[in-house]
Amino acid sequence: xxxxxxxxxxxxxxxxxxxxxxxxxxxxxxxxxxxxxxxxxxxxxxxxxxxxxxxxxxxxxxxxxxxxxxxxxxxxxxxxxxxxxxxxxxxxxxxxxxxxxxxxxxxxxxxxxxxxxxxxxxxxxxxxxxxxxxxxxxxxxxxxxxxxxxxxxxxxxxxxxxxxxxxxxxxxxxxxxxxxxxxxxxxxxxxxxxxxxxxxxxxxxxxxxxxxxxxxxxxxxxxxxxxxxxxxxxxxxxxxxxxxxx
Numbered sequence: 609x610x611x612x613x614x615x616x617x618x619x620x621x622x623x624x625x626x627x628x629x630x631x632x633x634x635x636x637x638x639x640x641x642x643x644x645x646x647x648x649x650x651x652x653x654x655x656x657x658x659x660x661x662x663x664x665x666x667x668x669x670x671x672x673x674x675x676x677x678x679x680x681x682x683x684x685x686x687x688x689x690x691x692x693x694x695x696x697x698x699x700x701x702x703x704x705x706x707x708x709x710x711x712x713x714x715x716x717x718x719x720x721x722x723x724x725x726x727x728x729x730x731x732x733x734x735x736x737x738x739x740x741x742x743x744x745x746x747x748x749x750x751x752x753x754x755x756x757x758x759x760x761x762x763x764x765x766x767x768x769x770x771x772x773x774x775x776x777x778x779x780x781x782x783x784x785x786x787x788x789x790x791x792x793x794x795x796x797x798x799x800x801x802x803x804x805x806x807x808x809x810x811x812x813x814x815x816x817x818x819x820x821x822x823x824x825x826x827x828x829x830x831x832x833x834x835x836x837x838x839x840x841x842x843x844x845x846x847x848x849x850x851x852x853x854x
Contacts, residue, residue, distance in 0.1 A: 612796040613737045620793040622691030627788050629667050641827045642673035642730060645759040645837040648825060649726050655681030658725040663712055664732030668696030674728055686710055686720060712742045722749035730759040734804035743817040750842040758838040762807040769833035773801055807836050814840050
């Protein structure tokens with residue numbers, strides 16, 4: 609199958625939104641891993657005076673992780689799926705959190721403007737049609753030396769990690785999701801990981817777009833070698849040639 613993109617993908621997330629939190633909660637360590645990635649931004653706690661962009665916030669799990677780690681930061685959470693945002697908005701939030709419905713490729717049109725001290729993107733980049741364009745946008749939105757943390761399924765490149773991901777997806781996730789009527793979305797999510805950058809290729813892609821201090825940090829448990837936090841800092845010098853990451 610081909611992966612879903614743009615309006616088709618947003619519609620699939622809309623359809624799955626009511627059941628999404630239940631399914632991801634079955635993933636051991638899901639919320640703890642998001643909090644770990646939020647801490648890896650390395651921002652001073654409790655975040656007083658900081659502006660943070662949560663890009664691809666979904667139902668608000670990543671937003672909650674940021675609010676837990678940086679309770680006094682001003683957090684702007686963005687997602688392209690109105691259905692997912694409806695689920696997020698139904699939860700209690702402090703006044704320092706606001707939600708915006710917009711694709712990652714059209715932030716300016718939605719009134720999302722920098723500079724931000726940090727951008728947090730969980731499970732986003734493999735779901736966008738042009739990750740290079742989104743990285744350019746993120747770079748432009750960050751203050752000089754602003755932080756980026758990408759929490760993403762980025763396989764190590766080892767055949768074993770790819771095999772584990774496929775076995776869990778096909779043997780556990782897809783049967784449950786299909787029974788709930790969300791098979792198309794979760795088949796996309798399985799395939800999007802297999803088709804996306806390895807972690808080394810993704811870190812090269814990030815460096816090519818004007819970021820330094822780029823590191824890939826593993827997450828524990830069964831997702832070791834499958835999910836990483838890629839952390840980086842906006843460099844002051846101009847970005848290099850983006851084509852080097854292709």
